[in-house]
Amino acid sequence: MLTDFSDDNLAKNYLKFSNSDEGQKQHDLLWHYIEPRLAGQSNLKILDAGCGTGWLANNLRPYAQSVKAFDSSSRLLEYGKEHSPQVNFLKTDLADKLPFADQEFDLVVASLVLHDLPKLPETFQEFRRILKPQGKLLIIELNSYYAYPVGSWTRTIWQKLTRLKPKLTISPYGDWKRRIDRKFAWGEGFNSYFYTLPEIINAAHESGWNLEFMEDLIAKSNSEKLDLHFRAYRFPIFILLEFRKQN
Numbered sequence: 001m002l003t004d005f006s007d008d009n010l011a012k013n014y015l016k017f018s019n020s021d022e023g024q025k026q027h028d029l030l031w032h033y034i035e036p037r038l039a040g041q042s043n044l045k046i047l048d049a050g051c052g053t054g055w056l057a058n059n060l061r062p063y064a065q066s067v068k069a070f071d072s073s074s075r076l077l078e079y080g081k082e083h084s085p086q087v088n089f090l091k092t093d094l095a096d097k098l099p100f101a102d103q104e105f106d107l108v109v110a111s112l113v114l115h116d117l118p119k120l121p122e123t124f125q126e127f128r129r130i131l132k133p134q135g136k137l138l139i140i141e142l143n144s145y146y147a148y149p150v151g152s153w154t155r156t157i158w159q160k161l162t163r164l165k166p167k168l169t170i171s172p173y174g175d176w177k178r179r180i181d182r183k184f185a186w187g188e189g190f191n192s193y194f195y196t197l198p199e200i201i202n203a204a205h206e207s208g209w210n211l212e213f214m215e216d217l218i219a220k221s222n223s224e225k226l227d228l229h230f231r232a233y234r235f236p237i238f239i240l241l242e243f244r245k246q247n
C-alpha cells in the first residue's frame, strides 16, 4: 500500500526531519536552485502542491501576488499555518480533482511529491488545467540514477573501524523500476514510487508540457561531515525540471 501522509506518526517523523539540521540543509539546497528560476518576477499567482511544512511556499512570497499551498497531512498544514501565516494553506489530495479554477495560476511547484503519486499523467493533466497559458510547472524530484534506492551509501566493517567515509554503491537500476518500497530516513515503513527521469518527462510531455530547463542540484561546497552536503557534492541526488504549458 502507498504511504498515507494523513498518518500522524509519519507526519510527525517528517516534521522532525524537516526541522533537523539535515532537513534545513535540504531546504537550502533546493532553494538555492529554485530562486534563480523566479528572478525578476513579483506578481505571480503561485501554488505549492504537496507543500509539507510550507517552507517553500513561504520562501516564494516575495515573487507572488498570492501563494496557495496544499497537502494531505493535517499535522503538516497546522505547522504551516502557524509558521507561515501569509500563505493560504488548504487540505487537498493530489489524487483528486484539485479545488482550483481553470487557469488560476502562473506557477505551480511540486517539490519531492511526484514519487508519492500513483498516476503521473493524471497529475500533469490537472496541473495543466489550473495553469494559465504559458504557465510554468517546477518539479523537484529525486534523481533516479543516483538517489536511494539505486544509490546507497555503504561501508565495510573495516571502513567503519578506520572511520572512512562510506562510498556510494549503485545497485541494479532494472531491479527498481516500478517498485513502490523506496524508503527514506524519516519514514519507517514508508513507501513511494520509483519513477525514472524518462518516465517523468514523457508523462509530462504526453499531458501537454514542454521541458524547458533541467538542472542537477549539486551542493556548492564539500563537507567534512557525512551530511547532505557531502552526498550532494558528490552526486546529483535531486533534479529540477521546469516545464511550460503547451498551447
Ligand SMILES: C[S@@+](CC[C@H](N)C(=O)[O-])C[C@H]1O[C@@H](n2cnc3c(N)ncnc32)[C@H](O)[C@@H]1O
Pocket (backbone or CB within 6 Å): 005, 006, 049, 050, 051, 052, 053, 056, 070, 071, 072, 073, 076, 092, 093, 094, 095, 110, 111, 112, 113, 116, 117
Ligand atoms: C517529501 S515531502 C515534500 C514536502 C515539500 N514539498 C518539500 O519540498 O519539502 C512530500 C509531501 O507530499 C505530501 N503528499 C504526499 N502525497 C500527497 C497527496 N496525494 N496529496 C497531497 N499531498 C501529498 C506529503 O504529505 C508531504 O508533505
